[in-house]
Amino acid sequence: DAGITQSPRYKITETGRQVTLMCHQTWSHSYMFWYRQDLGHGLRLIYYSAAADITDKGEVPDGYVVSRSKTENFPLTLESATRSQTSVYFCASNPDSGGYEQYFGPGTRLTVT
Amino acid sequence: QKEVEQNSGPLSVPEGAIASLNCTYSDRVSQSFFWYRQYSGKSPELIMSIYSNGDKEDGRFTAQLNKASQYVSLLIRDSQPSDSATYLCAVPSGNTPLVFGKGTRLSVIA
Numbered sequence: 001d002a003g004i005t006q007s008p009r010y011k012i013t014e015t016g017r018q019v020t021l022m023c024h025q026t027w028s029h030s031y032m033f034w035y036r037q038d039l040g041h042g043l044r045l046i047y048y049s050a051a052a053d054i055t056d057k058g059e060v061p062d063g064y065v066v067s068r069s070k071t072e073n074f075p076l077t078l079e080s081a082t083r084s085q086t087s088v089y090f091c092a093s094n095p096d097s098g099g100y101e102q103y104f105g106p107g108t109r110l111t112v113t
Numbered sequence: 114q115k116e117v118e119q120n121s122g123p124l125s126v127p128e129g130a131i132a133s134l135n136c137t138y139s140d141r142v143s144q145s146f147f148w149y150r151q152y153s154g155k156s157p158e159l160i161m162s163i164y165s166n167g168d169k170e171d172g173r174f175t176a177q178l179n180k181a182s183q184y185v186s187l188l189i190r191d192s193q194p195s196d197s198a199t200y201l202c203a204v205p206s207g208n209t210p211l212v213f214g215k216g217t218r219l220s221v222i223a
Contacts, residue, residue: 033210043213045211
């Protein structure tokens with residue numbers, strides 16, 4: 001099916017482990033985004049990408065790494081997970097320059113113990 | 114970081130009433146404004162966009178923009194229990210494609 005998918009949907013990991021969250025879209029949208037959503041903070045941008053091999057930091061990039069070797073994939077890696085990274089992570093995409101009207105994936109709920 | 118402010122709620126309205134959701138933003142140069150709806154446990158979905166001062170209507174939804182006051186609102190007429198959700202205001206700001214407010218939780222009481 002066309003759209004934007006995220007995997008896994010739920011993940012429990014331990015402090016210090018490396019975790020990669022996957023995001024895949026079938027629309028060939030140029031822009032892709034990673035957000036985290038926490039109670040009291042709302043949606044915060046971690047990283048975004050305007051095209052393959054182009055990435056930029058958002059509001060809360062520390063502790064995260066992204067790559068975009070193909071237009072359709074935008075994985076997010078937590079190099080050494082911390083409890084403060086427990087959150088719901090949303091991937092989104094947008095077809096136009098500017099990245100305004102974004103389409104969100106279903107989210108990944110990550111718990112770091 | 115430019116800010117987008119919303120009353121967190123919850124805002125409770127009876128079924129059939131008008132729900133009014135408000136948002137203020139700090140970046141004076143912003144030109145585009147968006148409302149997203151997020152049901153509990155689900156991802157945000159775009160429901161309205163507005164670019165010019167005044168009102169924009171789409172079905173039961175009306176977005177209102179006042180750039181001079183840096184204020185954007187969303188009116189939901191004939192509110193239904195299915196409208197119960199969190200409504201997120203979003204504004205492009207500086208180098209950030211979209212800055213989201215923390216959202217207003219709306220509860221429509223049958």
